Amino acid sequence: AQSVTQLGSHVSVSEGALVLLRCNYSSSVPPYLFWYVQYPNQGLQLLLKYTSAATLVKGINGFEAEFKKSETSFHLTKPSAHMSDAAEYFCAVSDGGATNKLIFGTGTLLAVQP
Protein backbone atom coordinates (compact mmCIF):
# COMPACT_ATOMS: atom_id res chain seq x y z
CA ALA A 1 0.00 0.00 0.00
CA GLN A 2 1.09 3.55 -0.64
CA SER A 3 0.65 6.62 1.49
CA VAL A 4 1.84 10.20 1.72
CA THR A 5 2.36 12.35 4.78
CA GLN A 6 2.68 16.10 4.54
CA LEU A 7 4.03 17.66 7.70
CA GLY A 8 2.51 21.02 8.42
CA SER A 9 -0.98 21.81 7.21
CA HIS A 10 -0.12 25.52 7.24
CA VAL A 11 3.20 27.12 6.39
CA SER A 12 3.80 30.86 6.44
CA VAL A 13 6.86 32.55 4.96
CA SER A 14 7.86 36.08 4.17
CA GLU A 15 8.15 37.23 0.58
CA GLY A 16 11.68 36.45 -0.61
CA ALA A 17 12.26 33.76 2.00
CA LEU A 18 12.94 30.09 1.39
CA VAL A 19 9.91 27.84 0.91
CA LEU A 20 10.16 24.30 2.27
CA LEU A 21 7.13 22.00 2.14
CA ARG A 22 7.67 18.53 3.53
CA CYS A 23 6.46 15.26 2.08
CA ASN A 24 7.23 11.72 3.18
CA TYR A 25 5.96 8.68 1.40
CA SER A 26 5.47 5.00 1.94
CA SER A 27 5.48 2.61 -0.98
CA SER A 28 6.07 -1.08 -1.54
CA VAL A 29 7.11 -0.46 -5.14
CA PRO A 30 9.41 2.14 -6.67
CA PRO A 31 7.26 5.23 -6.40
CA TYR A 32 6.37 7.96 -8.81
CA LEU A 33 6.07 11.18 -6.84
CA PHE A 34 4.30 14.41 -7.70
CA TRP A 35 3.73 17.88 -6.38
CA TYR A 36 0.57 19.70 -7.41
CA VAL A 37 -0.59 23.23 -6.61
CA GLN A 38 -4.21 24.27 -6.18
CA TYR A 39 -5.46 27.83 -6.20
CA PRO A 40 -8.86 28.58 -4.60
CA ASN A 41 -11.79 26.98 -6.40
CA GLN A 42 -9.57 25.58 -9.13
CA GLY A 43 -8.27 22.20 -10.16
CA LEU A 44 -4.74 20.99 -9.62
CA GLN A 45 -1.73 22.08 -11.62
CA LEU A 46 1.34 19.87 -11.87
CA LEU A 47 4.46 21.50 -10.43
CA LEU A 48 6.87 18.64 -10.93
CA LYS A 49 7.20 14.88 -10.90
CA TYR A 50 9.78 12.22 -10.07
CA THR A 51 9.73 9.05 -12.16
CA SER A 52 12.99 7.28 -11.23
CA ALA A 53 15.34 9.42 -13.27
CA ALA A 54 17.29 12.30 -11.70
CA THR A 55 16.69 12.60 -7.97
CA LEU A 56 16.62 16.40 -8.11
CA VAL A 57 13.62 17.46 -10.07
CA LYS A 58 13.04 20.97 -11.31
CA GLY A 59 9.53 22.17 -11.92
CA ILE A 60 7.63 25.24 -12.93
CA ASN A 61 7.65 28.60 -11.17
CA GLY A 62 11.10 28.03 -9.67
CA PHE A 63 10.13 25.03 -7.55
CA GLU A 64 12.22 21.93 -7.19
CA ALA A 65 12.12 18.74 -5.14
CA GLU A 66 14.66 16.11 -4.21
CA PHE A 67 13.89 12.42 -3.98
CA LYS A 68 15.71 10.86 -1.02
CA LYS A 69 15.10 7.15 -0.87
CA SER A 70 16.93 6.71 2.44
CA GLU A 71 14.65 9.24 4.07
CA THR A 72 11.55 8.31 2.01
CA SER A 73 11.13 12.02 1.40
CA PHE A 74 10.27 14.29 -1.49
CA HIS A 75 10.33 17.80 -0.04
CA LEU A 76 9.41 20.79 -2.19
CA THR A 77 11.56 23.91 -2.11
CA LYS A 78 11.79 27.33 -3.69
CA PRO A 79 14.65 29.69 -2.88
CA SER A 80 12.61 32.87 -2.81
CA ALA A 81 8.87 33.03 -2.16
CA HIS A 82 6.63 35.26 -4.21
CA MET A 83 3.20 36.50 -3.23
CA SER A 84 1.71 34.53 -6.13
CA ASP A 85 2.98 31.28 -4.56
CA ALA A 86 0.26 31.46 -1.91
CA ALA A 87 -1.86 28.36 -2.55
CA GLU A 88 -2.51 24.81 -1.40
CA TYR A 89 0.19 22.29 -2.25
CA PHE A 90 -0.39 18.55 -2.52
CA CYS A 91 2.18 15.80 -2.61
CA ALA A 92 1.07 12.57 -4.28
CA VAL A 93 2.44 9.10 -4.91
CA SER A 94 1.53 6.58 -7.56
CA ASP A 95 2.46 3.02 -8.36
CA GLY A 96 4.31 4.02 -11.48
CA GLY A 97 1.75 3.00 -14.03
CA ALA A 98 0.25 -0.23 -12.81
CA THR A 99 -3.01 1.57 -12.15
CA ASN A 100 -2.00 5.22 -12.55
CA LYS A 101 -3.84 5.91 -9.28
CA LEU A 102 -2.63 8.86 -7.24
CA ILE A 103 -2.65 8.86 -3.47
CA PHE A 104 -2.64 12.41 -2.15
CA GLY A 105 -1.33 13.88 1.05
CA THR A 106 -3.54 16.10 3.15
CA GLY A 107 -2.11 19.25 1.65
CA THR A 108 -0.14 22.24 2.92
CA LEU A 109 -1.54 25.73 2.72
CA LEU A 110 1.26 28.17 1.98
CA ALA A 111 0.82 31.77 3.05
CA VAL A 112 3.27 34.42 1.87
CA GLN A 113 3.55 37.55 3.98
CA PRO A 114 4.63 40.84 2.43
Next chain:
Amino acid sequence: GAVVSQHPSRVICKSGTSVKIECRSLDFQATTMFWYRQFPKQSLMLMATSNEGSKATYEQGVEKDKFLINHASLTLSTLTVTSAHPEDSSFYICSSVAGKADTQYFGPGTRLTVL
Protein backbone atom coordinates in the same frame (compact mmCIF):
# COMPACT_ATOMS: atom_id res chain seq x y z
CA GLY B 1 0.53 20.83 -20.03
CA ALA B 2 -2.55 19.12 -21.37
CA VAL B 3 -5.93 20.79 -21.09
CA VAL B 4 -8.86 19.18 -19.31
CA SER B 5 -12.19 20.95 -19.02
CA GLN B 6 -15.18 20.38 -16.78
CA HIS B 7 -18.74 21.52 -17.18
CA PRO B 8 -20.47 23.02 -15.36
CA SER B 9 -18.06 24.82 -13.09
CA ARG B 10 -20.76 25.38 -10.51
CA VAL B 11 -24.21 23.86 -10.03
CA ILE B 12 -26.91 24.26 -7.44
CA CYS B 13 -29.73 21.74 -7.37
CA LYS B 14 -32.60 20.63 -5.20
CA SER B 15 -32.43 17.52 -3.08
CA GLY B 16 -33.60 14.46 -4.99
CA THR B 17 -32.57 15.64 -8.44
CA SER B 18 -29.74 14.25 -10.55
CA VAL B 19 -26.77 16.23 -11.77
CA LYS B 20 -24.43 15.39 -14.62
CA ILE B 21 -20.84 16.66 -14.73
CA GLU B 22 -18.78 16.43 -17.90
CA CYS B 23 -15.03 16.02 -18.10
CA ARG B 24 -13.28 16.50 -21.43
CA SER B 25 -9.65 16.14 -22.45
CA LEU B 26 -9.28 18.81 -25.09
CA ASP B 27 -5.94 18.10 -26.70
CA PHE B 28 -5.23 14.43 -26.16
CA GLN B 29 -7.01 11.10 -26.07
CA ALA B 30 -7.48 9.92 -22.52
CA THR B 31 -7.31 6.20 -22.03
CA THR B 32 -8.19 6.67 -18.39
CA MET B 33 -10.05 9.33 -16.46
CA PHE B 34 -10.32 9.64 -12.71
CA TRP B 35 -13.00 11.25 -10.59
CA TYR B 36 -12.16 12.81 -7.25
CA ARG B 37 -14.12 14.46 -4.51
CA GLN B 38 -12.74 17.19 -2.31
CA PHE B 39 -14.37 18.49 0.85
CA PRO B 40 -13.53 21.99 2.10
CA LYS B 41 -9.97 22.30 3.33
CA GLN B 42 -9.32 18.62 2.71
CA SER B 43 -7.40 16.53 0.25
CA LEU B 44 -8.68 14.81 -2.87
CA MET B 45 -10.32 11.44 -2.43
CA LEU B 46 -10.38 9.14 -5.43
CA MET B 47 -13.92 8.02 -6.21
CA ALA B 48 -13.49 5.94 -9.34
CA THR B 49 -11.31 5.09 -12.30
CA SER B 50 -12.91 5.27 -15.71
CA ASN B 51 -11.53 3.51 -18.76
CA GLU B 52 -12.94 4.19 -22.21
CA GLY B 53 -15.41 1.55 -23.29
CA SER B 54 -15.51 -0.35 -20.02
CA LYS B 55 -17.21 -0.10 -16.66
CA ALA B 56 -15.73 2.21 -14.09
CA THR B 57 -13.86 0.84 -11.10
CA TYR B 58 -15.09 2.37 -7.86
CA GLU B 59 -13.10 2.86 -4.69
CA GLN B 60 -14.22 1.22 -1.51
CA GLY B 61 -17.13 3.05 0.07
CA VAL B 62 -18.25 4.82 -3.11
CA GLU B 63 -21.75 3.81 -4.22
CA LYS B 64 -21.70 2.98 -7.91
CA ASP B 65 -25.46 3.38 -8.21
CA LYS B 66 -25.22 6.81 -6.64
CA PHE B 67 -22.34 8.08 -8.73
CA LEU B 68 -22.82 6.88 -12.30
CA ILE B 69 -19.78 7.15 -14.52
CA ASN B 70 -19.79 6.89 -18.28
CA HIS B 71 -16.64 7.03 -20.40
CA ALA B 72 -18.13 6.87 -23.86
CA SER B 73 -15.19 8.22 -25.82
CA LEU B 74 -11.48 8.88 -25.45
CA THR B 75 -12.16 12.52 -24.73
CA LEU B 76 -15.28 12.51 -22.59
CA SER B 77 -16.28 11.06 -19.24
CA THR B 78 -19.39 11.98 -17.29
CA LEU B 79 -20.24 11.70 -13.62
CA THR B 80 -23.93 11.70 -12.71
CA VAL B 81 -24.85 12.22 -9.09
CA THR B 82 -28.23 10.55 -8.80
CA SER B 83 -30.88 11.61 -6.30
CA ALA B 84 -28.54 14.16 -4.84
CA HIS B 85 -28.69 15.03 -1.15
CA PRO B 86 -27.07 17.86 0.80
CA GLU B 87 -24.27 15.53 1.95
CA ASP B 88 -23.28 15.13 -1.71
CA SER B 89 -22.36 18.81 -1.82
CA SER B 90 -18.68 18.94 -2.62
CA PHE B 91 -16.03 19.91 -5.13
CA TYR B 92 -15.73 17.26 -7.84
CA ILE B 93 -12.55 17.11 -9.89
CA CYS B 94 -11.67 14.90 -12.83
CA SER B 95 -8.30 14.06 -14.30
CA SER B 96 -7.16 12.46 -17.52
CA VAL B 97 -4.23 10.28 -18.46
CA ALA B 98 -3.04 9.58 -21.98
CA GLY B 99 -1.34 6.29 -21.27
CA LYS B 100 0.18 4.04 -18.66
CA ALA B 101 2.58 5.72 -16.25
CA ASP B 102 1.62 9.10 -17.65
CA THR B 103 0.91 12.24 -15.69
CA GLN B 104 -2.63 13.00 -14.58
CA TYR B 105 -3.92 16.33 -15.83
CA PHE B 106 -6.72 17.83 -13.80
CA GLY B 107 -9.84 19.68 -14.73
CA PRO B 108 -10.80 22.94 -12.99
CA GLY B 109 -13.41 21.24 -10.82
CA THR B 110 -17.18 21.48 -10.36
CA ARG B 111 -18.70 22.91 -7.22
CA LEU B 112 -21.95 21.04 -6.44
CA THR B 113 -24.35 22.47 -3.89
CA VAL B 114 -27.44 20.46 -3.05
CA LEU B 115 -30.16 22.38 -1.24
